[in-house]
Amino acid sequence: MKTLTTLITAATLTLGANLAMARDLGPDEALRLRDAGTIQSFEKLNEAALAKHPGATIGDTELEEEYGRHIYQLELRDDKGVEWDLELDAKTGEVLKDHRDD
Template identity: 65%
Template sequence: MNSLTAVFATAALTLTAGIAHARDIGPDEALKLRDTGTIESFEKLNAAALALHPGSKAEDTELEEEYGRYVYQIEVRDAQGVQWDVELDATNAQVLKNQRDD
């Protein structure tokens, strides 16, 4: 019984540790980061994501801090109606992920 408890405790700590490395950035903090030049403007980040899929539209955006890096996440729907998950390094608009959302 003790070894089973230890397994569950280890699993819980591992999951919690993974969650602790990503933090949602609220609107006020996001604007401060943009205004200080820490991250690119949201217009530039949106344009970089939309350029990957011509004719697409932004549906949802989020800014997170992951492992000390600011990541801009945006869901876009292309002209054919396909949804894509795009992640950009918010400091320079470099594409980190461009994956079809199934």
């Protein structure tokens, strides 16, 4: 009986951990969310990120869904060559994370 309880507990924890992970959204879904007004336009989100680091250039971008929230991730390189990782709330444009990439 203990073995069965242990297996059920392990399966439940594994399932819960998988459900909590972030999900990458493809271009079609991202455009659908933008067109529906669920997230801001990528131009506005890029402007918000560049306002934190004037003169920087945008590298990679990615849209994820984390715990029901849409997160826009960007990599920036400033005019001194320093790389920055930013995360923005894709609905509000609020900067959630802004740290130097090591």
